[in-house]
Amino acid sequence: MTRGKAAIPLDLPRPPGLSSRGGASKQDRIADALREAILQGRLAAGGALPSTRTLAERWRVARGTVEVAFERLVAEGYLSRVRGSGTRVSAVVPEAYLMAPAADAHSEAAVAVDIAPASADPARLRRSPDAARDASPTGTRIGQPFVARLADPALLPAATWKRHLAQALAGLKPAELGAAVPGGDARLRARIAAWLGEYRGIACRAEDVFITAGIRHSLDLVMRAIEVRGRRVAIEDPGYPMTERLAALNGAAVAQVPVDPQGLVVERLAALPGIVAACVTPAHQSPLGVTMSVSRRLELLDWARREQAWIVEDDYDGEFSYQAAPLPALKALDRHDRAIYCGSFNKTLFAGLRLGYVVAPAALRAPLEALLAALGRPVGVIEQRALAGLIGNGDFARHLRASRQAYQQRRDAVLERLAAGAAGRYAISGEQAGFHFMLWLDSGSDEAAFVAAAAAAGIALQPLGMFCREARLPPAVLVGYTALTLAQARHAGRALAKVLAGFAQGKA
CATH class of the missing domain: 3.40.640.10 (Type I PLP-dependent aspartate aminotransferase-like (Major domain))
Structure with missing residues (x-):
């Protein structure tokens, strides 16, 4: 008996359709079968899975095919991998959900980002009675850095x-x-x-x-x-x-x-x-x-x-x-x-x-x-x-693909210039998706003062405080990048890095 089989209490059945031509790919069928096994409770949270080599041998497919399916489920949050410990089920499924009728369902990933960076002070409480008005994009314009939540209409x-x-x-x-x-x-x-x-x-x-x-x-x-x-x-x-x-x-x-x-x-x-x-x-x-x-x-x-x-x-x-x-x-x-x-x-x-x-x-x-x-x-x-x-x-699908590529390039341009001009003076989260990311300031920073300093440099930022009611969170601002051209993103990224560096020096 192989090492992979010895560690597994459940002999997973071969997913249906692996020998079929056409339709879903083999990695899709494997991922769907494992996902459904987790959602139905046949694979419990914390349970170990066989190695990709073992499953490939059992199911008579290429090891790389099983590997792709595993990586997809890791990205979606169903599985976790730790060097030396193999692959385990990480999703916790409520008991009542296990009794529900089956449905064609998938899920989304858990992105590991820290809401409160360790260097930030979580003790501040920020309230803004006018937050609903202030957070509206009304009055903002395309090309204005760093307005959040605006698409670039020129991409269509x-x-x-x-x-x-x-x-x-x-x-x-x-x-x-x-x-x-x-x-x-x-x-x-x-x-x-x-x-x-x-x-x-x-x-x-x-x-x-x-x-x-x-x-x-x-x-x-x-x-x-x-x-x-x-x-x-x-x-x-x-x-x-x-x-x-x-x-x-x-x-x-x-x-x-x-x-x-x-x-x-x-x-x-x-x-x-x-x-x-x-x-x-x-x-x-x-x-x-x-x-x-x-x-x-x-x-x-x-x-x-x-x-x-x-x-x-x-x-x-x-x-x-x-x-x-x-x-x-x-x-x-x-x-x-x-x-x-x-x-x-x-x-x-x-x-x-x-x-x-x-x-x-x-x-x-x-x-x-x-x-x-x-x-x-x-x-x-x-x-x-x-x-x-x-x-x-x-x-529409072609437009979305082109937009994702363009927005990712603009995001990367801003992040690269922040790293080049203000390294060690900030933390980033939420950059894995969307139209904006969070820029976390040094502990004790005054959000309003930083937003004012940015405005003096022609940069529009929204402080995190305007989105908070009872939450106690470190100082941060939203940085939107999608309404900028690539050239504007590069220029604005340098300008924001300069504001960050100057603001940090002013505090020292």
Whole structure:
């Protein structure tokens, strides 16, 4: 008996389809089989797996094929590898989840970043009553460093969008131009559902998708649909200020829940009575940039099942991952239909598009349709049909690939110039994905003074304090890089490094 087999209490069966031609790759089939074994409890947390060599021999595949599958599951947070200890299951699956019916579900990675660098002072408490107003991108402009949350509209060729608009107008019949379907254009809803299934791991149908004007509109509709008035809504702290504002405008009492390196702290959420919904940004937490771990996602879904509460998933920056392929959404793991998924094309295409969507659980489809019928259709049918064409012919996927490459180059340009000009004077987190990263200042630094010094150099920064309510976090600022050209990113990176170096010297 080999060493690998001797260490394993479970003889894993050969995944189906490994001998088939076409369809999913062998590494995909192996990864899917192991993932499902973990989610069904056949591989328990902490349990050891056979070596890749042993499994390759048993399953009659190349060792490299098994290695690729293992690495994917490590990246997703299901497995962990320690030199000398082999590969073990790292995802913790709640007992109730093990009893749920099987579903085609994947999960996203836990990105190991420190929210509070060791050199920073966690004792400061920052509050800003005007944070919801201050954190809005209103008044910012493309090319202004370092505005966060703005896409570069120049990355979508104008000729491409014009062509799809023209084709949409030419193809629409008079009856379609005069129609007002509350949920949105049927063709676009179907294209979004297919896209989400392929790229975000969400199994949904066209009738589950409701077209909106963007994330804020989606959040407002969801708050109304789940009837939050007079009830409690939990939000991340720090978090997206408009979520808190929209909950309050809809008459909800807002409860703050802290965030740690694995995402929203579900243990703290579970201690709060009477929560009707928890609003989260699991892909790239706003603003800290951490990615919610597999274990934490399953724990959150289990909480929602127990409490019959809702999870409102804002897929913030979900399409933009720079260390691996974009990872599936939390909704992809939802086996009890408690997650409400909100997405937007305003960041993947351009801010002026004003087009987003909600993927609603079955229980909320009728309320959302009634709301949209009463409030009016938010997006014109021509734009909707043009976007359906953009998705349908592959132009949208090509645009996302080009955008990821461009944004990664801009991020790298800023990081390289910070390292060259201000090494040892800062820490970075959240850079693995999204439109911004966190720049953590030295312990005891004054955020407001640093932001003012940057503004004097022509740099716009948002202090972390404006996103905090009860959270005690070290001093930091958000650095957005996507709305800059590569040349602007290089120039602004040098300027920011100069501000950092000068600010540190001024403190000394």
